[in-house]
Amino acid sequence: MNEYRTEDIRNVALVGHQSCGKTSLVEAFLYSTGATTRMGHISESNMVSDWDDEEKERGLSLSTSLAAIEFNDVKINVLDTPGFTDFQGELKNAILAADAVIVVVDAVAGVEVGTELAWEYARICEQPIIAVINKMDRENADYENVLDQMRGQFDDYKFIPVMLPIGQQAGFKGVANALTQKAYLGDGAERSDLPAEYADSLEEANMELMEAAAEADDELLEKYFEEETLSFDEIRDGMRKASRSPELKTVPVFTVSATENIGTIPLMEALVAYTTPPRERRVNIARGEDADVLQAPHADGDPLVAYVFKTLNDRFVGTLNYFRIFSGAISSDGRYTNANSGEVERFNSLFVMRGKEQLPVKTLHAGDIGVVAKLTDTKTGDTFVDDNSNVRVIAPEFPAPLYMLAVTPRTQADSAKMGPTLGNLCDADPTLRWRQDRDTRQTVLEGMGQIHLDVTLKRAESLGVGIDTDMPKVPYRETITSDAESSYTHKKQTGGAGQYGRVDLKVEPAPEGFEFESSVFGGAISQQFVASTEKGIRAVLPDGVIAGYPVERVKVNVFDGKEHPVDSKDIAFQIAGREAFREAFRKAKPVLLEPIMDVNITVPESMMGDIMGDLNTRRGRVQGMDTIGIKSVVTAEVPLAEMLRYGNDLRSMTGGRGIYTMDFNRYDRVPSHIQDELIREVELEAAQ
Numbered sequence: 034m035n036e037y038r039t040e041d042i043r044n045v046a047l048v049g050h051q052s053c054g055k056t057s058l059v060e061a062f063l064y065s066t067g068a069t070t071r072m073g074h075i076s077e078s079n080m081v082s083d084w085d086d087e088e089k090e091r092g093l094s095l096s097t098s099l100a101a102i103e104f105n106d107v108k109i110n111v112l113d114t115p116g117f118t119d120f121q122g123e124l125k126n127a128i129l130a131a132d133a134v135i136v137v138v139d140a141v142a143g144v145e146v147g148t149e150l151a152w153e154y155a156r157i158c159e160q161p162i163i164a165v166i167n168k169m170d171r172e173n174a175d176y177e178n179v180l181d182q183m184r185g186q187f188d189d190y191k192f193i194p195v196m197l198p199i200g201q202q203a204g205f206k207g208v209a210n211a212l213t214q215k216a217y218l219g220d221g222a223e224r225s226d227l228p229a230e231y232a233d234s235l236e237e238a239n240m241e242l243m244e245a246a247a248e249a250d251d252e253l254l255e256k257y258f259e260e261e262t263l264s265f266d267e268i269r270d271g272m273r274k275a276s277r278s279p280e281l282k283t284v285p286v287f288t289v290s291a292t293e294n295i296g297t298i299p300l301m302e303a304l305v306a307y308t309t310p311p312r313e314r315r316v317n318i319a320r321g322e323d324a325d326v327l328q329a330p331h332a333d334g335d336p337l338v339a340y341v342f343k344t345l346n347d348r349f350v351g352t353l354n355y356f357r358i359f360s361g362a363i364s365s366d367g368r369y370t371n372a373n374s375g376e377v378e379r380f381n382s383l384f385v386m387r388g389k390e391q392l393p394v395k396t397l398h399a400g401d402i403g404v405v406a407k408l409t410d411t412k413t414g415d416t417f418v419d420d421n422s423n424v425r426v427i428a429p430e431f432p433a434p435l436y437m438l439a440v441t442p443r444t445q446a447d448s449a450k451m452g453p454t455l456g457n458l459c460d461a462d463p464t465l466r467w468r469q470d471r472d473t474r475q476t477v478l479e480g481m482g483q484i485h486l487d488v489t490l491k492r493a494e495s496l497g498v499g500i501d502t503d504m505p506k507v508p509y510r511e512t513i514t515s516d517a518e519s520s521y522t523h524k525k526q527t528g529g530a531g532q533y534g535r536v537d538l539k540v541e542p543a544p545e546g547f548e549f550e551s552s553v554f555g556g557a558i559s560q561q562f563v564a565s566t567e568k569g570i571r572a573v574l575p576d577g578v579i580a581g582y583p584v585e586r587v588k589v590n591v592f593d594g595k596e597h598p599v600d601s602k603d604i605a606f607q608i609a610g611r612e613a614f615r616e617a618f619r620k621a622k623p624v625l626l627e628p629i630m631d632v633n634i635t636v637p638e639s640m641m642g643d644i645m646g647d648l649n650t651r652r653g654r655v656q657g658m659d660t661i662g663i664k665s666v667v668t669a670e671v672p673l674a675e676m677l678r679y680g681n682d683l684r685s686m687t688g689g690r691g692i693y694t695m696d697f698n699r700y701d702r703v704p705s706h707i708q709d710e711l712i713r714e715v716e717l718e719a720a721q
């Protein structure tokens with residue numbers, strides 16, 4: 034692998050709905066540039082950027098992979114992202130690491146959920162977008178229709194076709210370039226004259242392109258008015274500027290067939306010409322406590338700022354950290370500081386990657402993307418800096434987890450390894466978490482969906498940890514709805530040392546938590562034993578009284594009791610307190626509380642009815658409805674207990690076209706028939 038300077042580097046993130054052909058496009062790039070001698074195919078499980086065993090098995094990209102493409106003395110770092118909505122974390126970080134976002138759209142399926150999701154992230158990051166309509170060779174491929182869809186869906190963007198298809202479907206032969214007004218047949222290595230029937234439409238596309246470029250810049254606009262034409266370079270520069278401009282939001286549109294390798298070379302040329310070199314990139318950073326923007330230009334000599342956008346734990350290659358250099362340079366004999374962990378890391382194993390192939394390099398210049406192995410304490414989201422600078426790149430905001438599984442180690446040996454391994458996997462993936470749920474006593478793994486967690490557990494398995502899974506329990510709470518009093522005497526006075534204590538107490542509902550007070554009058558119980566009583570009551574709280582869940586929103590007042598001069602002791606009052614509390618709690622009309630979630634669901638408008646009907650069966654309360662374009666957005670409050678498998682259900686209801694987010698709102702009373710059932714379950718379990 035040659036060394037590439039900043040101006041000869043391009044960083045693009047390939048994004049789009051699952052199966053739109055991103056990974057196949059990387060195959061075509063590698064083949065057309067001579068990096069491979071034949072194109073891999075999904076059916077043969079040999080595509081360069083789907084190299085992981087799991088990816089091969091599923092025929093699905095599960096994480097971002099890096100393919101460095103050497104083309105015309107430029108290196109294009111292609112980040113091939115997974116389109117499956119479970120892997121949004123990978124997608125967001127890849128978009129941050131790149132300088133342009135290539136949205137690939139299927140010429141038959143058109144704009145899909147994954148297209149929109151990626152588009153919205155690109156918008157939030159203010160990244161320039163390039164649209165590629167792929168699969169033009171397929172039956173029913175329809176370039177114009179897909180272009181119209183995009184225009185309708187993303188109507189604040191301006192779409193400018195740069196390559197138009199020559200032929201469609203089985204007749205798709207190549208592309209016509211609006212700039213050069215030439216035809217590029219097959220892979221497009223050579224240009225030829227335009228077939229006569231395309232002359233008019235190309236002429237028109239050329240005008241549009243020129244106007245769009247001229248708009249980017251007052252000087253260009255003036256020149257265009259005067260001379261009615263612009264040079265190739267002016268058009269390309271103008272388009273680059275226009276696509277980066279948050280006001281103009283110009284999107285150049287290209288078209289290809291990845292698997293037929295048609296239009297690939299002109300697309301690579303375009304990636305070089307129409308995307309911005311790394312030097313022009315701005316990125317949000319924190320300097321100490323202050324937010325700031327790292328401004329252009331970022332050269333080798335500037336202080337180092339490099340962002341780790343991906344950490345991979347692999348059984349064969351160990352831990353790899355993928356980073357993007359925003360400023361400064363990195364070399365294989367260097368040591369750099371991880372600004373997040375404070376650790377100084379040695380970069381001896383430095384390389385660039387092409388799928389799983391590691392190509393060692395000595396130096397990576399400002400703007401480049403590389404990989405480093407064998408670090409001690411670095412993970413996704415960290416920033417490398419020079420010794421004394423306190424700069425961190427601000428990571429994107431990641432969605433809250435949607436899917437949970439209870440996990441248990443399979444064997445004794447697995448039990449010791451489970452924690453550290455899950456810890457590493459969660460460090461590497463910002464959308465993955467694990468925690469010990471204190472309420473349910475389960476170890477809970479949380480992520481974006483079933484596939485996400487399946488893949489995580491497979492990875493843990495490959496790292497040598499067997500893990501079994503179970504349905505997660507809902508963290509219910511127990512509370513009371515009225516006041517009640519009780520008195521309990523603990524007495525053991527037969528033979529030996531005796532025990533004696535009496536506690537009289539009152540429970541009442543409280544707004545939150547647990548409150549304890551004592552209004553014992555005239556020393557009926559001494560201070561010391563009031564403390565014992567409180568201890569006994571508090572010991573009940575974690576396990577509850579009626580169904581084994583923690584107690585909340587309760588106030589206890591100990592107002593009377595009785596001591597014995599010899600037999601009263603700590604343990605006696607602990608027991609009396611505990612039993613008095615349990616009794617009073619049972620009398621005070623106890624109820625279960627359950628977590629209520631704020632849920633936000635986006636589906637195609639036509640599916641709205643089904644979604645609402647389904648929410649009804651989940652005890653959901655619809656809070657609002659909205660229509661955005663051809664999408665409907667429903668906001669609702671739904672009990673967590675009804676949402677545990679919603680990701681799968683929504684996917685099957687909508688054929689993968691629905692997405693949702695979910696956040697905790699509050700605890701609410703469980704309806705009594707469900708409460709009865711829950712209590713019965715607990716009793717059955719206890720009886721076994």
Ligand SMILES: Nc1nc2c(ncn2[C@@H]2O[C@H](COP(=O)(O)OP(=O)(O)O)[C@@H](O)[C@H]2O)c(=O)[nH]1
Pocket residue numbers: 049050051052053054055056057058074075092093094116167168169170171289290291292293
């Ligand atoms: N006919 C046709 N099929 C394609 C094309 N590009 C990709 N495919 C197929 O679409 C499926 C998904 O491709 P893949 O590259 O894995 O999509 P990704 O999920 O976006 O990475 C595979 O079966 C590919 O062979 C294309 O240009 N034409």
Ligand SMILES: [Mg+2]
Pocket residue numbers: 055056057083093094113114115116
């Ligand atoms: Mg893929």
